[in-house]
Amino acid sequence: MKALPLKDWPDFLLDWAEPNRTIMAQSPQRRELSIFGELPAADGKLSQFFVGRARDEFGTVVHLKPAQDPPVLGLGLLQDATRKTKEEEILRQWNRWWAKIAVRSGYLSPAVDPVAFARLNELRQCDSRVDFIVDTNVVIGGVGHWLVRCFGDLCDLVRTVVTDLEIQRFGDNAKWSPSKIAELDTRANYLAASRFLEYLQAQHPVWRRLDIEEETALFVASASRGGGKEPGADTLLLRAVRRSLQDQVPGLVRLFVTSDQKLARAASHDLPPGSTIAAYVNPISEQGTYLCSVHWWPQKGRDCGAAFVSSLADFTYEATCLCDAVRLVKADGSFLRVSSYLAGRNQFPVDWREPNVWVEVGNQGPIAPQVVGPVAESAVQSQPESSSGRIVIAPKTPTTESRAWPFDLESPLVSSPKRCIARVSAPTLLDVLSAIMLASRESLSISERVFPESPSTARELKFFLRVVDALDGTSHPGPSAVALQAMFANDDTDSLSRLLTKASEYHELISELSSRRSSTIDKLNIPKRSAGALAGLARLLGQAVLDGGELVYGGAYVSRDDFVQWFMGTVQADPKGPLGGTLLADISRKALLELSVSPTRLEKALRAAMEGSPLAELEFLAGGTPEHVLEEEVAVLNSKGWTRRKVSADGLLGYRSVRRR
Amino acid sequence: MPSTIHARVVLEGRRPDPGAGVGADVTCVRALLDDIFAMHNATFQIAFGGVDVSGLLADWRNNGLQSRHVPMWVEMLRKAAFEAENLGEASVELRDMDDPEAAPGVIPVFCAILDHLAGCCGLDGAVILVFPEDE
Numbered sequence: 053m054k055a056l057p058l059k060d061w062p063d064f065l066l067d068w069a070e071p072n073r074t075i076m077a078q079s080p081q082r083r084e085l086s087i088f089g090e091l092p093a094a095d096g097k098l099s100q101f102f103v104g105r106a107r108d109e110f111g112t113v114v115h116l117k118p119a120q121d122p123p124v125l126g127l128g129l130l131q132d133a134t135r136k137t138k139e140e141e142i143l144r145q146w147n148r149w150w151a152k153i154a155v156r157s158g159y160l161s162p163a164v165d166p167v168a169f170a171r172l173n174e175l176r177q178c179d180s181r182v183d184f185i186v187d188t189n190v191v192i193g194g195v196g197h198w199l200v201r202c203f204g205d206l207c208d209l210v211r212t213v214v215t216d217l218e219i220q221r222f223g224d225n226a227k228w229s230p231s232k233i234a235e236l237d238t239r240a241n242y243l244a245a246s247r248f249l250e251y252l253q254a255q256h257p258v259w260r261r262l263d264i265e266e267e268t269a270l271f272v273a274s275a276s277r278g279g280g281k282e283p284g285a286d287t288l289l290l291r292a293v294r295r296s297l298q299d300q301v302p303g304l305v306r307l308f309v310t311s312d313q314k315l316a317r318a319a320s321h322d323l324p325p326g327s328t329i330a331a332y333v334n335p336i337s338e339q340g341t342y343l344c345s346v347h348w349w350p351q352k353g354r355d356c357g358a359a360f361v362s363s364l365a366d367f368t369y370e371a372t373c374l375c376d377a378v379r380l381v382k383a384d385g386s387f388l389r390v391s392s393y394l395a396g397r398n399q400f401p402v403d404w405r406e407p408n409v410w411v412e413v414g415n416q417g418p419i420a421p422q423v424v425g426p427v428a429e430s431a432v433q434s435q436p437e438s439s440s441g442r443i444v445i446a447p448k449t450p451t452t453e454s455r456a457w458p459f460d461l462e463s464p465l466v467s468s469p470k471r472c473i474a475r476v477s478a479p480t481l482l483d484v485l486s487a488i489m490l491a492s493r494e495s496l497s498i499s500e501r502v503f504p505e506s507p508s509t510a511r512e513l514k515f516f517l518r519v520v521d522a523l524d525g526t527s528h529p530g531p532s533a534v535a536l537q538a539m540f541a542n543d544d545t546d547s548l549s550r551l552l553t554k555a556s557e558y559h560e561l562i563s564e565l566s567s568r569r570s571s572t573i574d575k576l577n578i579p580k581r582s583a584g585a586l587a588g589l590a591r592l593l594g595q596a597v598l599d600g601g602e603l604v605y606g607g608a609y610v611s612r613d614d615f616v617q618w619f620m621g622t623v624q625a626d627p628k629g630p631l632g633g634t635l636l637a638d639i640s641r642k643a644l645l646e647l648s649v650s651p652t653r654l655e656k657a658l659r660a661a662m663e664g665s666p667l668a669e670l671e672f673l674a675g676g677t678p679e680h681v682l683e684e685e686v687a688v689l690n691s692k693g694w695t696r697r698k699v700s701a702d703g704l705l706g707y708r709s710v711r712r713r
Numbered sequence: 714m715p716s717t718i719h720a721r722v723v724l725e726g727r728r729p730d731p732g733a734g735v736g737a738d739v740t741c742v743r744a745l746l747d748d749i750f751a752m753h754n755a756t757f758q759i760a761f762g763g764v765d766v767s768g769l770l771a772d773w774r775n776n777g778l779q780s781r782h783v784p785m786w787v788e789m790l791r792k793a794a795f796e797a798e799n800l801g802e803a804s805v806e807l808r809d810m811d812d813p814e815a816a817p818g819v820i821p822v823f824c825a826i827l828d829h830l831a832g833c834c835g836l837d838g839a840v841i842l843v844f845p846e847d848e
Contacts, residue, residue, distance in 0.1 A: 079818045161828065
């Protein structure tokens with residue numbers, strides 16, 4: 053673990069990425085880095101999750117696509133009727149945090165209305181001196197960073213006691229090992245706000261306080277309340293801002309900047325027209341977004357504009373407001389782990405005014421993009437106690453042993469199915485199976501709330517679950533529930549599918565598909581009433597793929613040796629893709645038709661076979677033209693439940709083609 | 714297909730302005746984007762799939778690019794830039810003046826300018842493409 057002054061961190065990152073780097077005279081070379089975050093899971097151990105990819109070590113373009121199910125969000129634990137709404141709220145909050153990180157680090161601009169934007173442009177072009185009076189959201193969400201980046205040589209920043217009190221309260225309520233999104237939010241708010249107050253990269257701006265005459269009222273109200281903003285705080289804030297605007301001297305422009313919609317609305321009728329800038333930071337899309345490090349702003353005397361360039365180093369540093377640590381991983385598995393504090397070490401004012409980052413260099417072996425889940429038990433080591441007194445576990449370099457071969461079921465079917473014609477919705481079934489798995493771990497009964505509201509649908513689902521032994525005759529987990537724990541923990545959809553073939557209709561579907569290889573759904577010997585739902589279940593579990601209106605079997609067993617031999621032969625036989633390689637889209641289709649292995653199972657096989665086999669001699673490439681491909685939404689099981697993700701045959705493990713080195 | 718376009722391109726943003734009439738210039742960013750379309754023809758093709766780039770540019774020049782469509786454009790361009798082996802070398806005018814060695818490539822700069830202009834123009838505005846001889 054090495055301490056680096058923040059100003060040295062960008063160069064350190066560039067040197068690590070390319071030790072023989074020379075001064076750039078042309079476009080940065082494409083050298084992709086994966087970005088992972090680390091946050092505590094429910095058990096307090098650090099869990100690693102995917103954040104995105106950077107095109108190169110400069111971070112010229114970043115594909116920000118944070119995992120939507122890191123354990124700290126606790127999505128797998130939501131089981132009541134309001135689950136969907138809560139889940140949406142949590143994900144919105146999570147994705148908004150990543151937008152804030154992007155704005156703070158200069159990768160994204162806030163949303164500003166065009167009139168206010170034009171006003172800022174004019175001020176910038178005539179080099180006016182500006183005071184920005186900011187509210188707390190501006191300090192946290194990155195709008196303040198954006199203003200300083202563009203007006204750094206002209207502006208000063210002004211805050212009020214309302215902001216100070218809010219930040220203090222975040223600090224008082226912050227838990228340093230958050231176990232749910234609300235705790236993570238409070239901690240990140242505190243860190244993000246404090247950092248902006250303590251350390252500005254631009255030299256010119258100074259922080260000033262705008263006094264509120266009725267401050268005492270705020271302190272009295274604060275002392276009598278547990279949390280939240282004091283009543284009337286915003287009114288007092290706007291009153292002070294109004295006085296300040298009236299006091300502005302010629303040559304100085306004062307503007308009130310807020311990211312709070314309600315406050316902006318109040319300001320629009322409390323303050324003089326044109327003096328309020330409402331700048332919002334909206335959540336990034338769940339599907340992710342591409343961001344560039346460059347931003348443009350008009351500037352006097354420079355041909356009307358100038359580019360402001362941010363970097364991957366900035367993004368990483370800002371991400372440590374949210375994450376305990378951030379990992380940048382090269383394709384060969386070597387990584388750089390960055391955190392902004394060292395557990396057990398006292399921090400002094402100089403550490404905040406002149407921040408350090410703590411970096412660790414290692415190698416974790418080739419990575420699989422978007423790996424989500426707890427860091428393996430064997431891959432962690434204990435660290436000194438953190439300031440909160442808890443033991444903090446940090447990941448150690450995992451071993452590079454080959455992964456276990458994912459296929460071990462020679463038959464996808466159980467031998468003696470039980471008669472069952474119940475119709476079940478695949479997502480609901482997986483929801484309830486997750487609840488059963490969790491309940492069996494805690495020896496609890498199953499809450500009625502996890503079942504559908506419709507009595508007849510709930511009855512059919514319970515019947516199905518009893519047939520497959522997941523539920524006993526009452527509301528307790530059945531004999532299969534213990535096996536479910538391992539299936540979910542290992543994302544073993546094959547075993548789960550096999551378990552479900554205890555129900556006769558699903559057994560029939562898998563049996564017919566495996567013998568015919570492909571068929572339209574209506575030609576299968578299954579009652580129409582349940583055929584669609586069961587086909588959906590097979591697809592979600594990666595046992596079948598819908599291709600051109602036909603259901604194609606994808607759940608066949610293949611041994612590791614056979615797979616490796618087949619894969620090498622396929623790559624050798626068809627080197628007609630870009631740069632003499634073979635498109636994974638073509639390989640996926642062949643795997644489906646020749647081996648009966650679906651794209652999601654092919655991905656698992658590739659991940660397991662890429663180490664310690666002839667596949668290690670191949671070069672997997674990410675770039676290239678998108679192809680018309682198979683795309684399926686599949687279930688990803690984990691110890692907290694399950695999530696969905698789209699698997700595209702064109703982008704397995706993030707790669708698009710493969711060739712011999 | 715535009716095999717070569719050697720042009721100093723001026724990008725202007727326009728938005729409806731009740732005071733000055735529709736089409737008033739609210740900002741004018743003079744970005745010198747020599748050869749950008751020619752240099753990155755392949756990248757543009759990736760970004761726009763089967764779209765005829767020359768037709769797109771002609772339409773852009775005649776009618777302007779609606780500012781509400783800019784985010785979609787920019788996202789496609791950024792995706793293409795992520796996958797491109799070469800982003801082009803930004804001319805000195807387009808570099809960070811404080812750190813000119815940090816050449817971010819032409820496409821990211823171009824995206825930034827488009828983004829900025831669209832922000833100025835609002836939902837109903839347009840970003841237009843002007844060649845110097847039109848000035």
